[in-house]
Amino acid sequence: MSLLAVGTVAFDAIETPLDKTDKVIGGSATYICLTAANFIDDLKLVSVVGDDFPNEMIQEFNNRNIDTQGLQIKEGEKSFFWSGRYHDDMNGRDTLVTELNVLADFCPILPESYKNAKYLMLGNIDPNLQLSVIEQMDSRPEIIMLDTMNFWMDITWDKLIEVIGKIDILTINDEEAKQLSKEHSLKKAANKIIHEMGVKTLIIKKGEHGALLFHADGMFFAPAMPLEVVYDPTGAGDTFAGGFLGYLAKTGDHSFENMKGALVYGSALASFCVEKFGPEQLLAINESDINNRIQKFVELMEFSL
Amino acid sequence: MSLLAVGTVAFDAIETPLDKTDKVIGGSATYICLTAANFIDDLKLVSVVGDDFPNEMIQEFNNRNIDTQGLQIKEGEKSFFWSGRYHDDMNGRDTLVTELNVLADFCPILPESYKNAKYLMLGNIDPNLQLSVIEQMDSRPEIIMLDTMNFWMDITWDKLIEVIGKIDILTINDEEAKQLSKEHSLKKAANKIIHEMGVKTLIIKKGEHGALLFHADGMFFAPAMPLEVVYDPTGAGDTFAGGFLGYLAKTGDHSFENMKGALVYGSALASFCVEKFGPEQLLAINESDINNRIQKFVELMEFSL
Numbered sequence: 001m002s003l004l005a006v007g008t009v010a011f012d013a014i015e016t017p018l019d020k021t022d023k024v025i026g027g028s029a030t031y032i033c034l035t036a037a038n039f040i041d042d043l044k045l046v047s048v049v050g051d052d053f054p055n056e057m058i059q060e061f062n063n064r065n066i067d068t069q070g071l072q073i074k075e076g077e078k079s080f081f082w083s084g085r086y087h088d089d090m091n092g093r094d095t096l097v098t099e100l101n102v103l104a105d106f107c108p109i110l111p112e113s114y115k116n117a118k119y120l121m122l123g124n125i126d127p128n129l130q131l132s133v134i135e136q137m138d139s140r141p142e143i144i145m146l147d148t149m150n151f152w153m154d155i156t157w158d159k160l161i162e163v164i165g166k167i168d169i170l171t172i173n174d175e176e177a178k179q180l181s182k183e184h185s186l187k188k189a190a191n192k193i194i195h196e197m198g199v200k201t202l203i204i205k206k207g208e209h210g211a212l213l214f215h216a217d218g219m220f221f222a223p224a225m226p227l228e229v230v231y232d233p234t235g236a237g238d239t240f241a242g243g244f245l246g247y248l249a250k251t252g253d254h255s256f257e258n259m260k261g262a263l264v265y266g267s268a269l270a271s272f273c274v275e276k277f278g279p280e281q282l283l284a285i286n287e288s289d290i291n292n293r294i295q296k297f298v299e300l301m302e303f304s305l
Numbered sequence: 306m307s308l309l310a311v312g313t314v315a316f317d318a319i320e321t322p323l324d325k326t327d328k329v330i331g332g333s334a335t336y337i338c339l340t341a342a343n344f345i346d347d348l349k350l351v352s353v354v355g356d357d358f359p360n361e362m363i364q365e366f367n368n369r370n371i372d373t374q375g376l377q378i379k380e381g382e383k384s385f386f387w388s389g390r391y392h393d394d395m396n397g398r399d400t401l402v403t404e405l406n407v408l409a410d411f412c413p414i415l416p417e418s419y420k421n422a423k424y425l426m427l428g429n430i431d432p433n434l435q436l437s438v439i440e441q442m443d444s445r446p447e448i449i450m451l452d453t454m455n456f457w458m459d460i461t462w463d464k465l466i467e468v469i470g471k472i473d474i475l476t477i478n479d480e481e482a483k484q485l486s487k488e489h490s491l492k493k494a495a496n497k498i499i500h501e502m503g504v505k506t507l508i509i510k511k512g513e514h515g516a517l518l519f520h521a522d523g524m525f526f527a528p529a530m531p532l533e534v535v536y537d538p539t540g541a542g543d544t545f546a547g548g549f550l551g552y553l554a555k556t557g558d559h560s561f562e563n564m565k566g567a568l569v570y571g572s573a574l575a576s577f578c579v580e581k582f583g584p585e586q587l588l589a590i591n592e593s594d595i596n597n598r599i600q601k602f603v604e605l606m607e608f609s610l
Binding site for chain 1: 393394489490491492493495496511514515517523524525526528531532533534535562565566568569599603604605606607608609610
């Protein structure tokens with residue numbers, strides 16, 4: 001199954017209470033693609049970088065069957081750069097630097113071979129660009145999943161609502177769900193987003209507190225794996241999304257029952273992501289590591305009465 | 306099976322963002338006993354009230370086979386009174402009034418018929434009193450479970466550590482687990498509390514984010530049920546404890562596997578508690594309500610890959 005992912009490919013510099021990095025590879029599309037590549041071998045990346053972006057990383061993408069035809073490389077320009085510092089509890093963070101660089105006038109352009117992808121993951125970027133990608137598709141993907149954030153709710157509300165009306169699965173965090181729905185209770189928020197905004201499936205990410213799946217057929221919860229050390233939360237939400245949609249694409253089953261498994265896989269992949277800086281751990285794990293982690297989730301969640 | 310519960314029986318006045326009450330019945334032992342009474346019919350209450358405490362409530366206890374021989378009634382004195390205001394997110398709260406009254410010089414005295422109880426629930430009171438109850442038992446209960454809070458860590462650390470060394474199951478919230486272990490990560494906190502403090506089983510309560518069970522044989526998680534409205538969180542932790550230990554006492558099975566079920570039952574009962582002010586909802590529910598709620602938990606947690 002083919003999966004097209006649009007989002008950022010970038011550099012991040014990260015400070016946590018435990019450690020700090022200079023520039024490491026980051027970006028929503030990076031995490032989505034590296035994760036989904038564990039499930040499927042027909043991945044298409046749409047993004048933009050400057051000529052400072054390392055060829056070795058593009059090679060890494062290609063080695064994992066991630067098609068980079070749609071990755072624009074702007075000569076003489078610099079890649080998007082974000083720097084942030086996490087708070088002591090690792091839940092909040094402050095942005096230290098945002099240099100848009102190539103992202104400032106990015107227009108996603110889909111190569112012909114991308115336009116019939118069956119799964120579309122719209123990573124967290126400007127809703128105008130997310131909409132442009134949908135419009136360039138020759139056929140409506142079977143599943144369109146969208147990630148966004150409070151920033152876009154603050155500055156491009158109408159366009160965000162427009163693109164949300166065209167998708168199947170929305171993934172946002174708990175505070176964003178409250179902001180989007182203007183409701184305090186997550187359950188009320190979910191009802192409103194599903195019944196009034198045309199989203200069929202809503203995933204509310206709660207970071208270390210797990211993730212909730214809301215669907216016309218029911219509600220399901222997957223915990224985050226308790227870890228001895230959370231090293232760097234950057235990219236965990238994108239990794240989660242890549243794992244969720246990657247699993248749906250691999251299995252080809254879009255039922256609520258199968259989405260429960262996808263939620264567990266997304267959570268399992270995210271639990272690797274936070275174990276090291278940037279995408280380092282995602283680049284290191286293999287199928288057996290994932291299966292072992294899934295087994296730990298089963299043990300954490302399974303019970304009988 | 307016989308279960309002895311010690312804790313407070315009191316009046317609370319509560320303000321939430323939604324509503325406020327005058328004095329309603331409260332107290333840790335109240336919630337514990339009313340909840341455990343859904344599982345077993347040999348419950349023994351140890352606490353103290355003033356002569357302002359309504360006879361009707363004592364009758365309610367007795368109607369539910371809760372033995373109140375150990376409930377001291379102090380003539381001419383007033384019951385313990387607490388008043389608090391919850392923050393907008395319902396997670397934090399400020400204490401407005403604490404009137405110890407009869408609690409100021411409370412000495413639990415166990416009637417002879419209490420001294421061979423098989424299960425002992427030490428609700429959140431002064432660790433000196435918790436210790437005194439253990440010392441009055443004729444035989445060591447099969448399971449001793451203890452609830453406590455940051456207040457006792459701040460003012461009677463040594464005595465708290467002493468009583469923790471004598472119990473089987475400790476239940477505290479996430480912040481308290483961090484304070485008790487001096488660790489940031491809940492997993493590290495749990496390892497330390499289990500391996501260095503002699504607790505066999507640790508339950509970390511995370512309020513609306515669920516509860517974690519740590520045991521030598523593994524780790525298990527139960528979510529909180531997402532509700533449209535959380536009306537009043539007061540007593541949810543005590544209700545959880547009463548449900549957990551009540552289920553263990555009913556089944557008589559203290560294995561890790563069975564404790565998973567107990568964690569789900571504790572969470573289910575707590576989800577009722579928060580639906581109305583004080584113990585109102587706990588007094589209203591029946592076995593069928595509980596079974597229906599348990600089924601909702603199964604749906605929320607069960608998946609197959």
